[in-house]
Amino acid sequence: MIENTHSKSTLESSVWDVVVVGGGMVGATVALGLAKSGFEVLMLERQAPDLNWDENAPMQTRVSALTRASEHILKNLGAWTGIQNRRYHAFTDMHVWESISDAQVHFASKEINEPNLGYVVENQVIQAALWEEIISHENVHVAVGHALTGLVLSLDHASLELDASIEIKAKLVVGADGAFSKTRDMVGIAIEEHDYNQCAVVGCVKTELPNQDTCWQRYQPDGPFAYLAMQDSWSSIAWYLPTEKMQWALSLSDNAFAEAIAEASAYKLGNVIEVADRTAFPLVRRHAGHYVKPHFALVGDAAHTIHPQAGQGVNLGLLDAAALVETLSQARQESDKDWSRLSVLRRYERWRRGDNAIVQRSMEGFDWLFKQENTFKNEIRKRVLPLADQAVPIKNWLMGQALKGRGVLPELAQV
Ligand SMILES: Cc1cc2nc3c(=O)[nH]c(=O)nc-3n(C[C@H](O)[C@H](O)[C@H](O)COP(=O)(O)OP(=O)(O)OC[C@H]3O[C@@H](n4cnc5c(N)ncnc54)[C@H](O)[C@@H]3O)c2cc1C
Incomplete structure (x- = not known):
């Protein structure tokens, strides 16, 4: 358990280089990356993760499929060992098909000479591995359990208020506080939202x-169903349904849930013989109008959320984190004092916002093509999927883009 050892006087004692609000997977990556680049960082988190590992612990409900780019970021920050010491699973193949025509596409890592197509890792494992590195790094201080009660941006710094009584100053505040970001609201950054009317x-x-x-991954008119490979015949599931079916799905008995899952997957892996805890989320695409303001930057879900069907959310967030670390480090090398000025932060925004928007929009394409049953779309799907399966160079290119990332990759995301 991580104890909160920072007194009011310690927190208020200096102007921090960076205060990161949110110590989830993305915030912890920013904090660790900046600390390793020599910045003095304070990371604020509502609730610390449990760093003790019990190998018999049941599988967590939340997992992420990590790409090669994310693997490199976590390796370059020294957090991959913490993942290996806990639990993770490499997947080598991906099989996508649709329920109406049974048309399919098969992606295999061996076709692109890669050992795998990524890793399925429990979110808490990723977060704990990052925190393990953070707490042993002298440049990061962690404060847990404070309520953020104020955030004001001024000409030369940002001021945060905690518990309506502690005043903290920073050259830069990073909002890594997730989809319902309070920091984003406090600095007045608007978001564009689109409700998918679907839940996972x-x-x-x-x-x-x-x-x-x-x-x-099986596409059906209600939405896709996915099994993500984990250890010993366990798989993580993502079952997409119209939002009005969310309570029904959660209220099923274990037996009825197992039967419904097996049916949604067309019994691809036979019957479901055991079920662990489950939960559900309504799916909403969000994109912040701006990622930056003077002395403020947004990363991860605080900046964007996307449909999880292609498993890209945290991968985009980790790229934000790596791009922000690189932008700030370069700026500090250019001019020691002015690294948090708006023109520098805009470099980060230009680097990441367009790229995130492209990935968000490509999910809309899938949504349009697979969501409803009608003759025109059925016909397209029936023709496009086998074509995609046979067009080996295009398929290999798609696999490479999804695995290694697209555009200019931050150094941390490279080997
Ligand atoms: C069903 C589903 C499946 C998904 N599958 C995948 C996948 O396979 N691959 C993938 O890449 N992505 C996936 N995602 C997306 C991924 O889970 C998110 O993109 C990721 O969790 C975002 O991380 P984050 O650190 O930005 O935000 P969060 O995980 O939301 O972390 C925010 C942190 O900030 C803290 N916080 C919030 N407010 C405050 C405050 N005021 N003060 C202090 N701390 C605060 C919270 O406690 C939390 O720890 C999926 C999402 C869903 C819904």
Whole structure:
């Protein structure tokens, strides 16, 4: 357990280089990356993760499929060992098919000479591995459990108020406080939202047949269903349903849930023989109008949320984190004092905002093509999926883009 050892006087004693609000996967990556680049960082988090690892602990409901770019970021920051010491699973193949025509596309890592197509890792494992590195780094201080009660940006710094009684000053505040970001609201950055009218039911299940280290995704008119390969015939599921079916799905008994999951997957891995905890989220695309203001920057879900069907959310967030670390470090090398000025922060925004928007929009394409049943779309799907499966160079290019990232990659995301 991480104890909160910072007194009011310690927190108020100096002007911090950077205060990161939110110590989730993305905030912790920013904090660690900046600390390793020599910045003095304070990370604020509502609730510390448990760093003790119990290998018999049940699988967590929230997992992420990490790309190669994310693997490199976590390796370059020294957090990958903490993941390896806990639990993770490499997947080598991805099988996508649709329920109406059974048309399919198969992606295999061996076709692009890669050992795998990524890793399925529990979110708490990723966060704990980052925190383990953070707490042993002298440049990061962690304060847990404070309420953020104020945030004001002025000409030469940002001021935060905690618990309506502690005043903190920073050259830069990074809002990494998730989709419902309070920092984003406090500095007056508007978001554009689109409700998918869909929810994702997530959890882990054990299946009769082994998952073959493969992620299986079946598109059906209600939304996709996915098995993400984990250890010992366990898979994480993402079952997308119209929002009005969310309570129904959560209220099913274990047996009825197991049967519904097996049916949604067309019994691809046989029956479901065990189910762990499950939860559900309504899905909303959000994009902040700006990522930066003077002495302020947004990263991760605080800046953007996307449909999780392609498993890109945290991968985009980790790229934001790596790009912000690189932009600030370069600016500090150019001019020691002015690294947090708006023109520098805009470089980060230009680097990441357009790229995130492209990925968000490409999810809309999938949504349009697969969501409803009508003759025209059925026909397109029936023709496009087999074509995509046979067009090997295009398929390999798509795999490379999804795995390694697109555009100019930050150094931390490279080997
Ligand atoms: C169903 C589903 C499946 C997904 N699957 C994938 C996947 O396979 N691959 C993928 O890349 N992404 C996936 N995602 C997206 C991914 O989960 C998110 O993009 C990721 O969790 C965002 O991380 P974050 O650190 O930006 O935000 P969060 O994880 O929301 O972390 C924010 C942190 O800030 C803290 N916080 C909030 N407010 C305050 C405050 N006032 N003071 C202090 N701390 C605060 C919170 O406690 C939290 O720890 C999925 C999402 C969903 C909904």
